Amino acid sequence: MPEPKRTPPSTGVAQQKACHNCRRRRLRCDKSVPSCHKCSINGEECLGYGTFFRWANAPAVRGRLALPKPKKEPLKSRTSSLASPAPLPSTSTVSPSDSHSPLASRSVSLLASPLKSRTSSLASPAPLPSTSTVSPSDSHSPLASRSVSLLASPLVSPLVSPVSPASSTSESGYEAKPLSRAELMAINREVQAMEDEETATFTLVHPSLLDPFHSALDRKSKHYIHHFSNAVCRDLVSIDQQSRNPFRAMIPLTGRFDYLQSIIIATGAMHLATLQNYHNRRPGGPELVDALVAKGKAVSALKRVVAGAGNGVTPTSQAMILAAIVFFVNLDLIDNGKGSWQAHIEAASTLMTSIQKQVASGGAENRMVIDDSLMRLVDAIAADCLTYRIFGTTISGVDTSWAESMEQSDLFSVLSRAEAHSYHCCPPVMLETILATSRLFHDHTSPPEKKVKRALELLGRAKRFDVVDWVYAIQGLSLEQDDLSVRVSLARAHRAAACLYILLCVPDALEPLGLVSLEPLVMELRGYIAEVPLDHVLLKGIVWPVFLAGAQTTEASQRVWYVERLESVWAKNPWICPWGYIRTAIEMMREIWEARDAMEMAGLGDLGGWNWLAAMKSRREQCLIV
Secondary structure, eight states, X not given: OOOOOOOOOSSOOOOSSOOHHHHHHTOOOOOOSSSOHHHHHTTOOOOOSSOOOOOTTOBXXXXXXXXXXXXXXXXXXXXXXXXXXXOOOOSOEEOTBTTTSHHHHHHHHHHHSOOOOTTGGGOBOOOOOOSOEEOXXXXXXXXXXHHHHHTTSTTSOTTBOSSOHHHIIIIIOOOXXXXXXXXXXXXXXXXXXXXXXXXXXXXXXXXXXXXXXXXXXXXXXXXXXXXXXXXXXXXXXXXXXXXXXXXXXXXXXXXXXXXXXXXXXXXXXXXXXXXXXXXXXXXXXXXXXXXXXXXXXXXXHHHHXXXXXXXSOOHHHHHHHHHHHHHHHHHHHHHTSOSSHHHHHHHHHHHHHHHHHHHHHHHHHHHTTSOHHHHHHHHHHHHHHHHHHHHHHHHSOOOOTTHHXXXXXXXXXXXXXXXXXXXXXXXXXXXXXXXXXXXXXXXXXXXXXXXXXXXXXXXXXXXXXXXXXXXXXXXXXXXXXXXXXXXXXXXXXXXXXXXXXXXXXXXXXXXXXXXXXXXXXXXXXXXXXXXXXXXXXXXXXXHHHHHHHHHHOOOHHHHHHHHHHHHIIIIISTTOOOOHHHHHHHHHHHHHHHHHHHHHHHTOSOGGGOOHHHHHHHHTOOOOOO
16 A cells, blocks of 8 residues: 555644733733643633624623613602503514524523512512513524523512413412502612612523533632643543543533542643643642642542442443543653552453453443443543553563453453544554563563564564554544544554564564664664654654663664653643653653663673663563553
């Protein structure tokens, strides 16, 4: 198949003008998309770069309805109109067939809610005062539903009854009676007080109507969830598409699962704290404290749920527990890539196996228990968990005995279902090859000849894999927003990195291949890495190949080049992926270079045969580089 032509990515185009927040405050905007990073750092919601749309009769800036203030009339005329059952004039006419339209529904909701008044019981059954009249022929139009909702608000006067004279006499037998002088005086005092406070024409919008899922949260927590939706969810997928990002499906579920809400707040706060640290603003500031507090709440809530796991466990709750555990790993990756990630991955893998067995035992019927959008989220989270666990075996030297049962299950099919969302852009075949190589490294019972034979088989399998066919066969990619040529380069980089990893784990396989050193393979890998532009959003998937090639490099200028690549993922990329494990990878590369240079200065023999990977695995450092 001919090489695909590279198409420039359609994401990341800089805006020509500042966002609305920066323009209003007269600040210099960084013009980032989809939102301004300066707004995120300052804890504000970026209003974007588009055109503002204003709804008629919508809440104004101060939360009050921007309706015209009624003209003051003499007391005599006001009281006579209140006592009279004659219909009031309307300002617009909407037919009843519009009663299901957005305008009609909004009018009804505004006039239907009660307004606290001490004199509502004194009101006569005057007709409903309205800003629009609905006719029967428009009861299903969009315009009418909005008008109806406007009529249902607390704007209805407490002095009049919302029942028309005809209906009041025919249905309830109630007839209008003239008000006494004392009642009229009480009504006059109440109306005058309402006019002074402007409560007759304005009403506040309850926060729960604006944010129904998070009405009980404070402003800080809402800001962290907003940052999670805008920034963290973008980092977790290859190409962020607002309507197709599976991780945003977690946010509406936070109201049902408190542990999920806490871990999302912790993740958003930790991501923002790392971003603040990058900009040298308040390193270790309040965001870090909020992240640790929310993490503690998530741990406590998750312990309570796990302790009572036998009480009403559903597939949805199991999926949310899995999501929370995997996001503990993401929290460690955002921090520095160290910590208790291994324990979290083991727990998530156990739960994932349980969910997979339940789905497999029930077939398609059991799979339908979970919503489709939630199932996409489960697949994406399970794929991340498997990817983290496989990459975790490459550097830290953790035990790989769990892989025996993994190969017998259908869990690797999850990787194929989540190919379109994985930001690593690593083929599942390469992940299986990497896991098999890690198991081969820890196999101390097989003879060397058998290990070399197995390594050559894995190497041949990796080299025969056609990455171009794989990329163009991925289901669910957006051809308009994606860049398939860069995906091909990333897949080739992972394939070359997997081959390098095989030869580092089994160095005796070099001789049958006729190779003296790994330098040709390192140069091939470097060429694939260079094909990924520094300003491309998919650069965040290149960390593990860059680390392997950089650690194997001995030339000083090449070392600087690899560090610049990782720093571009961290800071120079306009997308900004401030995950702490990237800095940890840079620090580990420098440690390997210092150890190699120290051995060379001490004259400790041929450094070409020094295996830095075996040295790192022997230290058994709990470090995750993905």
